Amino acid sequence: MAPIQRSSTLRLTGLLCLLFLVFFSRGFASHDAVSEKSSGTIQEDSRGQANSTAHKKTFPVLSFNYEHVRTPFEISLWILLALFMKLGFHIIPTVSHIVPESCLLIFVGLLVGGIIKATGEQPPVLDSNLFFLYLLPPIILDAGYFLPMRPFTENIGTILMFAVVGTLWNVFFIGGMMYAVCQIDAAKLAHVDLLSCLLFGSIISAVDPVSVLAVFEEIHINELLHILVFGESLLNDAVTVVLYHLFKEFAHEQAITVTGAVLGVISFFVVSLGGVMVGVIYGIVGAFTSRFTSYSRVIEPLFVFLYSYMAYLSAEIFHLSGIMSLIACGVIMRPYVEANISHKSYTTVKYFLKMWSSVSDTLIFIFLGVSTVAGPHTWNWIFVIFTVIFCLVSRVLGVIGLTAFINKFRIVKLTKKDQFIIAYGGLRGAIAFSLGFLLNNNEIKNLFLTAIITVIFFTVFVQGMTIRPLVELLAVKKKKESKESINEEIHTQFLDHLLTGIEDICGHYGHHHWKDKLNRFNKTYVKRWLIAGERSTEPQLISFYNKMELKQAMMMVESGSAAKLPTIVSTVSIRNVQAKGSPKPSRAISKSREEEIRRVLRANLQNTRQRLRSYSRYELLNDALEDDISEARFRKQKEMERRMSHYLTVPANRQETPPVRKVFFQPEHKVYTYDDSESPRGRASPSCADDVSELKETPEKPDQSSTPRANRDAELKPKEQDDQGDQLKVSRCLSDPGPNPEDDEDSTFLP
């Protein structure tokens, strides 16, 4: 119990500190108005007197000017609050098991809003501008950039159906039914006309990607359902934008004409396809730019972010769908950019996107809570309750109806369980609130806002909290651990070609045929333009293989340590697989290239010892010390493992490919945290001789029989180890198109 108590007291103190800070800033805000005036007058006085008696006023050693930094200060405070909350929820696991994070954050927002209101200040409302321009894009970009393409494209038909037809159905159903409700005399809502109701419907019916992400990420359902709901929430933005603007315009004129309706339909296509096109253009430009960024690796990630953000903003200029533009940009840009940028930049992009989207997400929910306390509310029981009911009903009806239709065309049908989860996962969120906030100020607006907030609360709290137990109860398939296996990759590609071939034999231009055509087009034309150097001709299987080797090498370095050896799953090594007397196992790269790389690496390793590091802010120095430490650990690691697997390592002059173990890899979009606990233990002087002696001193293998072999191994020429180390580094280099080892490192490191 002690650690929990400690952590809860910690959290409490943290919370109190923060509230105090908030108070503080608020206090200053009101003091400021007074103090500014007074300081202003003082200054004038002093200036006036300065001409006559300049020395009368003493020089202020310490002065106070809060106004100067007010805005960034407050913004930072809010972000800090958000981060502390996020931290707090993870420190105390018990609560976050039951209640999803989004609920807790809204609750905190309510608290903070209440506190602010209690001090007499006006709590800040979630400004729509702030939301749409700053808070929403990071989340969408993060989602779009790491969108799993295969399930997305396989289910695109279903997703589009749900997004377009489903949302349309929701809008008209809710709008119509609410209008009918408004006609009830008891509601006293006669002033709400049909168009306003339809406008309300268009705001409230869109499934919100932020909420869906927040809730679905915690429940880990299978990929299909996740992509269906999530894809729908992303793609319904176009429908929402069109309908919202349409009804808003028509609300002025109080009537919908036929031309209006037709224009609306046309507008839908323009908005969605236009948005996608804008995204594609920016994506291609971004990919093309990344082809040249090898000259300055440090700024690579910025290109990714800025191009995507510009795509979003450009689409917003023309009232096109910014979300679709952002997604399109990320999706198009990603394969080419990833082939071009260095491994470090890729990690940076991943981490920054995760970081920003996480902060945005937290801030949005907190602000939602605060805005609830702030905003003027018009509570009308009938309106609100019926809104909630109709939202649920229309969602369920829509999903059932659409699924019945879609299942005719799907190979993998959607079961009743799937339908339930899809219907239940239709959460509303901050987008609805912000859209409502943008309405013109009139009496109806507050009514709508109240209802919107209620629906959001209902979906996030009730549905968000209960979806996890429901998923358990219904035994919905969970996300399977994605073990990236080379066999699966080989067979996935094999299947693609096989099915394309069968379709061709059948004469049937189906799904696979077109996908194959697209791939070939991509390979022959697009890749050549957008990917730098040799990578443009690298087939997917080889990139996959290299990536896998790289990941494995890194994992072995990080997961192993001096004391703890990785649990080796099997003792099978490459020797067991290859027939005796078979020709020497193959290399992953050509021999001449390997020699070249080896030569450079060796030269570099020597340079390392004599190097003077000149500090430059604009250059990203390869932290050579870090590399050497990893290198040393790596070599040690390899030695240990080889001993454990009874492996006599006397490759005559070459080393075989490292034994491939089936290791659990983090799926690509997850952030992989390296275990930093090993760094202090890395030795600072990584020379080969040291390594050999170290090995002699640390007989940590569990298997005693290998000790005699170990000694023999330790006596290997240092050259061997160098070879192996180089070899492994070589395989690392291959998939990391980092700075050209020949060029950059030499120029950077030599004094």
Add this chain to the structure above:
Amino acid sequence: MGASQTRPEHNYDDLTDKSGFSQEQIKNLYQRFQQLSGNHEKISRDDLDRIPALNNNPIRKQIITAFFDKRNQHQNDVGSLDEIGFEQFLMVMSHFRPVNSTATEEEKVTVRKQKLRFLFNMHDTDNDGIITLDEYRTVVEELLSQSGAIETEVARSIADAAMLEVASTNVPHMAPDDFYEGITFEHFEQILKGIEMESRMSIRFLDMNTATMRCGKLSS
């Protein structure tokens, strides 16, 4: 296309039972068969070779061979045929039928085994029941064959790594002198259990229309 006569020897009901296709699908496939065979009764390898769309396919040889492989005929024969008739054509096609959503778990497992068997037969060219390292190497080489000047060494190291992975998962503890003969069917099933074969390895057979079939017509 004209009115396609039901050839007296082909009993469509019989075929429906054996292959699982519907009457409509069988009719469509029969039309395609006629087209490929030039209105003869049997198709030879050359007939399939001539399909232009297959030229870009890196594994076309294996696909065509699969059609003439006796093992895919749901009988216990081995060896290969020189020509196949419509029924055999249909039997091979039936491997790609999507599984019924109303199927029970056991049926799904059977279908899955069937499809995996087809794949296995494609790899195991010498029909000894295991996929040896050489056969697997051939598979990877063929897969990469269309990608330009890839050295065989790359393909071989990938195949080696893949083989090693199979061995590690299925036979975790081997002494250094043991030799892993090759991938048996059980091991094959094991490593591919992450891929849902029953849904992945299927194509739609229903909506074929004659227009597309004309597009795929042979030049002859």
